[in-house]
Amino acid sequence: MKPLLQELLDYNKHFVTNQEYEQFKTTKSPDKKLVLLSCMDTRLTEMATKAMGLKNGDVKHLMTAGGIISHPMGSTMRSILIAIHMLGTDEVMVMEHHDCGFGALRPGPMIDAMKKRGISEEVIETLRFTGVDLDEWFYGYDNIYDSVRENVDKIKNHPLMPKDVAVHGVIIEPDNGEIELVVNGYDHI
Ligand SMILES: [Zn+2]
Structure with a gap:
């Protein structure tokens, strides 16, 4: 069997030769002026946008584990700020x-899985000594509604976020694409 990378690169040659890119042609500026931050769940790769009638070129789409911003000065928040300001x-x-697999994530099984892949106890302890709270970092959440609200607040209240930016929060059902509105950002501008 072909290694995955080879399979992908071979496909790409056909993609370009057959001009399949034509169907995706668009500009760098989003047509809908929206940044979408969703979970990286594979079920959402296309459904996150298609369930709302969005197509290639409509929005800036970021995907992280859980759709969560873990650090106010990390790369996800930076990406959102760039999308807004630039x-x-x-x-x-x-x-x-x-x-959501991330929501259900707990530090114990995650750390066990890392140890099975060769990460030593020593490394984990060293990180703990240097102030990295792995137990917090690898803890999903207890309540998805609270998680959405916290995530929205983190973005909305970021010191570099303009006050007139609406930040919405939704929950999607991956089985049928149904979206539930949790936070209507227009109510908080
Ligand atoms: Zn998820």
């Missing part, structure tokens, strides 16, 4: 989902 977007939507 790339013509003026609304943000946080999309979390039911049956």
Whole structure:
């Protein structure tokens, strides 16, 4: 069997030769002026946008584990700020989902899995000594509604976020694409 990388690169040659890129042609500026932050769940790769009628070129789409911003000065928040200040977007939507692997994540099994892949106890202890709280970092959440609200607040209240940016929060059902509105960002501008 072909290694995955080879399979992908071979496909790419056909993709370019057959001009399949034509169907995706668009500009760098988003047509809908929205940044969508969703979970990286594979079920959402296309459904997150298709369930709302969005197509290639419509929105800036970021995907992280859980759709969560873990650090106010990390790369996810930076990406949102760049989208707002430099790339013509003026609304943000946080999309979390039911049956989320990240939500159910707990530090014990995650650390056990890392040890099985060769990460030593020593390394984990050293990180703990240097103030890295792995137990917090690898803890999903207890309540998805609270998680959406916290995530929205983190973006909305970020010191570098303009006050007139609407930050919405939704939950999607990965089985049928149904979206539940949790925070209507227009109510908080
Ligand atoms: Zn998820």
